[in-house]
Amino acid sequence: MARKKVNLAWIANDSTRRATFKKRRKGLMKKVSELATLCDVKACVIVYGPQEPQPEVWPSVPEVTRVLARFKSMPEMEQCKKMMNQEGFLRQRVAKQQEQLRKQERENRELETMLLMYQGLAGRSLHSLRIEDATSLAWMVEMKVKAVQERMGLVRAQMASSSQQVVLEAPIEAPAPMAVMKEKTPLEAAMEALQRQNWLMEVMNPNDNLMFGGGEEMVQPYMDHTNNPWLDPCYFPLN
Amino acid sequence: MVRKPSMGRQKIDIKRIESEEARQVCFSKRRAGLFKKANELSILCGAEIGVIVFSPAGKPFSFGHPSVDSIIDRFLFGSPSPTTLPSADPRMPVAREMMVVHEFNQQYTVLTALLETEKRKKAVLEEAVRVKQAGEAALWGANIEELSLGELESLHKSFERLRRDVAMRADQLVIEAAHTRSSSVAAAGSFVPPPPLGVNLGFGRGVEGSMALPPPTFFGYGRGPF
Helix, strand or coil: CCCCCCCCCCCCCHHHHHHHHHHHHHHHHHHHHHHHHHCCCCEEEEEECCCCCCCEEECCHHHHHHHHHHHHHCCHHHHHHCEECHHHHHHHHHHHHHHHHHHHHHHHHHHHHHHHHHHHHCCCCCCCCCHHHHHHHHHHHHHHHHHHHHHHHHHHHHHHHHHCCCCCCCCCCCCCCCCCCCCCCHHHHHHHHHHHHHHHHHHHCCCCCCCCCCCCCCCCCCCCCCCCHHHCHHHCCCC | CCCCCCCCCCCCCCCCCCCHHHHHHHHHHHHHHHHHHHHHHHHHHCCEEEEEEECCCCCEEEEEECCHHHHHHHHHHCCCCCCCCCCCCCCCCCHHHHHHHHHHHHHHHHHHHHHHHHHHHHHHHHHHHHHHHHCCCCCCCCCHHHCCHHHHHHHHHHHHHHHHHHHHHHHHHHHHHHHHHHHHHHCCCCCCCCCCCCCCCCCCCCCCCCCCCCCCCCCCCCCCCC
């Protein structure tokens, strides 16, 4: 099959158009037949050639009538929801291409900003930076700073906890020893409170094997009573 | 990260697909392809076409040119296309239709060309970044998870320094902009004082400072800014 790109426009040449029509109509019928078989679904195709009063259909006239009847019997909204026409199709094609373009532009912007960042880190002047470059760069640097801070906190906490006897179960993220972020989500704050209390109890009862499971009767003086079921101690078995 | 390529064209038996999930996937793809072919046929050859399919779940999908309803009416009740003028060439689609197609095609062509340009730009930028990361930007571009605490601390210092530098440049730009504005306004007879130096313009002064400008909607991409 010849694989040259076809300009999506009406074929002016009569004989070419007629040949294309025959070929593509045949291909269309084949495709719908495959779809119906592979996916075990009902379908129909109706094609009116440019100068043919009689349409060519698939699968057969009576079947087509049945499919149309089923279609028409559905509520108006259902029919229209996934209804397409030529203009809609072309419009969608353009929209998709636009989205691809935007996505690529965004990616490129990110790469450019990264290069600017490296330039700045290397000590080279930022004098030529325009306002939009400065904005993007400020944002990227901000993200980087936060990420590095978080990672440092994690590493430090891991090092600290391995030297202590307290072993914390995996799902609890160790809090950063330095107040990195002023704003914590209520969950993070409560989790921190939970751990602080845990360490405190270790200190108070150094010889007790601290079992946190089924501790409904345990008094938790340092923990705020939140309504969050997640923070219920029986959900954090430590053993 | 190399995305694993799909398995390519596989020869398939034309019989019912047993796996429900695979059947649904096949339906989505082939339905889209079918509609695409029907659309092309309608444009290339000026044919009037109707396609109706039901999904495995029973949802109706339809394509019709000039419209699904007009094709159904024509098929069931034999109504001829109402838009055909006696003088018009019955073989050729109406002028309006051809104009619409042409216009959308033009838009598509322009976008495709722009996309090509961006793709070439991407290749250039990716190479530049790769070179940097192999050289002077080895630490700055490294994966944070793999760094030692010492390296992290050094990195942190570098980024904080950069943050200050960028903030300075940004403030400078804001002041310059205000100056330009005030100098043009001063010509009209009124005076606008520039913001006093040392005022926190809130440009990325660390976590406590609020960002005066909203973050650009560029990032938040799967790859992450690193």
